[in-house]
Amino acid sequence: MGYELLGKIIELSAYNRSLEERFRKVARLTAQELGFDSCIIYGWNREDNTFTKLATSGARKSVINMYGHKEGLCSWVKRNRKTLQIHNPDPRNILWNQIEDRGIKGFKTIVVSPIKDESHLYGVIYLKAGDRLSLAERKKNILNVVARLLCFFIKCDIDYKRLKRTYTKLKEMQARLGNAEKLMALGELSATLAHEIKNPLVSIGGLATRLQKKLSKDSPEYIYVEHIVKEVTKLEDIINDILHFTEDRTLKFTAEKLDSIVEEAIKGFEDICRRNSIKVEKLFSQEPISVIADAGQLKIALDNIIINAIQSMEGGGTLSITTYRRRRWAHVEIKDTGGGIEPHLIGNIFNPFFTTRKGGTGLGLPITHKIVTRHKGHIDVANEYGKGITFTIRLPLTDSQSGGEMK
Amino acid sequence: MKKKILVVDDEEGIRLLYKEELEEEGYDVELATTGEEALEKLSKDSDVDLVLLDIKMPGMDGVEVLRSIKERWKNLPVVLCTAYPHYKQEFGTWASDAYVVKSSDLRELKDVIKDVLAKNR
Numbered sequence: 378m379g380y381e382l383l384g385k386i387i388e389l390s391a392y393n394r395s396l397e398e399r400f401r402k403v404a405r406l407t408a409q410e411l412g413f414d415s416c417i418i419y420g421w422n423r424e425d426n427t428f429t430k431l432a433t434s435g436a437r438k439s440v441i442n443m444y445g446h447k448e449g450l451c452s453w454v455k456r457n458r459k460t461l462q463i464h465n466p467d468p469r470n471i472l473w474n475q476i477e478d479r480g481i482k483g484f485k486t487i488v489v490s491p492i493k494d495e496s497h498l499y500g501v502i503y504l505k506a507g508d509r510l511s512l513a514e515r516k517k518n519i520l521n522v523v524a525r526l527l528c529f530f531i532k533c534d535i536d537y538k539r540l541k542r543t544y545t546k547l548k549e550m551q552a553r554l555g556n557a558e559k560l561m562a563l564g565e566l567s568a569t570l571a572h573e574i575k576n577p578l579v580s581i582g583g584l585a586t587r588l589q590k591k592l593s594k595d596s597p598e599y600i601y602v603e604h605i606v607k608e609v610t611k612l613e614d615i616i617n618d619i620l621h622f623t624e625d626r627t628l629k630f631t632a633e634k635l636d637s638i639v640e641e642a643i644k645g646f647e648d649i650c651r652r653n654s655i656k657v658e659k660l661f662s663q664e665p666i667s668v669i670a671d672a673g674q675l676k677i678a679l680d681n682i683i684i685n686a687i688q689s690m691e692g693g694g695t696l697s698i699t700t701y702r703r704r705r706w707a708h709v710e711i712k713d714t715g716g717g718i719e720p721h722l723i724g725n726i727f728n729p730f731f732t733t734r735k736g737g738t739g740l741g742l743p744i745t746h747k748i749v750t751r752h753k754g755h756i757d758v759a760n761e762y763g764k765g766i767t768f769t770i771r772l773p774l775t776d777s778q779s780g781g782e783m784k
Numbered sequence: 785m786k787k788k789i790l791v792v793d794d795e796e797g798i799r800l801l802y803k804e805e806l807e808e809e810g811y812d813v814e815l816a817t818t819g820e821e822a823l824e825k826l827s828k829d830s831d832v833d834l835v836l837l838d839i840k841m842p843g844m845d846g847v848e849v850l851r852s853i854k855e856r857w858k859n860l861p862v863v864l865c866t867a868y869p870h871y872k873q874e875f876g877t878w879a880s881d882a883y884v885v886k887s888s889d890l891r892e893l894k895d896v897i898k899d900v901l902a903k904n905r
């Protein structure tokens with residue numbers, strides 16, 4: 378006696394049934410075996426702090442669908458993590474030990490047992506009988522084993538769901554990877570196009586500039602040509618972006634002083650900042666930081682971030698650039714006060730061709746990302762919508778420096 | 785004495801632009817439309833001081849032309865000039881004396897030419 382019950386429950390785990398169905402069967406078998414009129418299984422829901430009914434068997438009266446985390450006998454079991462057995466002399470009563478529980482109404486014997494392992498509570502088994510009934514030690518043990526098995530079912534189910542989620546994510550990622558391939562193909566196509574367009578563009582722009590020099594500054598023709606030159610310069614910038622993005626050059630790494638590369642990058646924008654009332658704050662590390670880098674490429678990576686920051690601060694603001702060493706990494710932090718980006722768009726900013734700017738190519742950040750990745754570095758983005766964005770580039774220190782830092 | 789530059793490019797607009805701009809800078813400018821033509825001109829005309837060479841051309845491309853030039857006229861400076869920003873490194877490190885990315889703003893090109901000529905005096 379008793380072993381059959383456990384045997385049947387164990388068998389349930391072998392079948393490919395839903396958790397609900399298994400719980401229904403367990404509830405029925407347990408009530409029968411232990412001589413109760415009703416068995417309800419509640420699951421503890423961590424997100425909203427409630428016990429929810431998962432399965433019920435037997436008498437239908439006084440079945441509570443949900444308990445809050447401070448309600449009913451469930452909450453006592455949750456606090457004490459052990460089986461509660463009570464006798465209710467007056468079946469009209471709904472109070473025990475100052476705990477109100479409408480679930481006990483109409484029953485004389487109530488047993489509530491935790492479904493738990495060493496660290497977590499997963500739910501409770503709630504058993505009720507109309508008569509006065511006392512559980513023999515043996516039956517209590519059986520109840521404990523049933524609770525353990527339920528715990529096992531639940532944990533398997535959690536693992537199963539997690540696995541399924543991971544699988545779905547993997548599928549999604551595969552799909553996105555396909556997408557990335559398409560983007561790369563698109564990139565290659567645009568590179569070919571860009572190259573073909575570049576040559577005629579250079580002669581248009583160059584010859585127009587010559588024409589402009591020959592015209593008098595106050596003639597209408599001068600203004601027409603000025604527009605041509607300006608627009609051509611813009612197109613050339615876009616085309617250079619595309620060519621940069623798709624290029625597959627080998628980088629030339631040497632030991633470089635991070636601060637001089639950063640300084641070089643900022644220097645190129647000091648004029649623009651002044652003209653746009655953007656204050657530039659430089660907070661360079663006290664100690665020199667040495668990184669293995671392709672200086673020219675790293676500067677391009679920084680340029681793109683700085684350009685974006687400046688563009689985000691049309692009405693003026695502050696551009697802060699900080700460098701420092703932490704653990705094995707050199708850090709460059711570029712912070713603006715341009716209001717940041719709407720939170721639902723932040724996930725896109727490194728995608729090629731994603732842009733919210735009129736005339737943008739959406740290639741600045743992808744280029745930066747590619748360059749930083751090829752330096753074995755990382756980029757972190759902190760977006761405070763309404764305030765601004767901070768981009769942090771992390772690069773590995775040269776070996777000698779990270780060694781010195783370890784002490 | 786005026787320095788002489790040989791401009792090699794398959795694009796007519798570019799040849800015209802470079803010729804006029806470089807002449808304005810005080811150089812003599814010779815033109816060639818293909819790599820083959822450039823080599824032929826060089827073998828006849830020994831007083832070219834610098835070659836400005838496009839890379840992407842039909843027929844012999846700029847890299848091949850560069851190799852032939854350096855085999856035959858070891859000390860003749862060659863400046864590569866192309867639409868691709870990324871050849872820069874691959875070629876900059878060997879054979880050619882400088883590398884310029886084509887742009888409608890010719891200031892960089894002129895600076896580079898001046899530097900290279902000064903070094904090869």
Ligand SMILES: Nc1ncnc2c1ncn2[C@@H]1O[C@H](COP(=O)(O)OP(=O)(O)O)[C@@H](O)[C@H]1O
Pocket residue numbers: 681685686689713715716717718726731732733734736737738739740741742743766
């Ligand atoms: N500092 C910033 N502040 C606000 N938005 C930014 C910032 N940097 C990047 N972004 C957003 O990311 C997008 C992509 O940037 P980027 O790849 O440089 O392309 P582009 O500048 O051509 O739009 C921008 O269009 C903008 O929406």
Ligand SMILES: [Mg+2]
Pocket residue numbers: 681684685740741742
């Ligand atoms: Mg940008």
Ligand SMILES: [Mg+2]
Pocket residue numbers: 576793794795838839840841
């Ligand atoms: Mg060409």
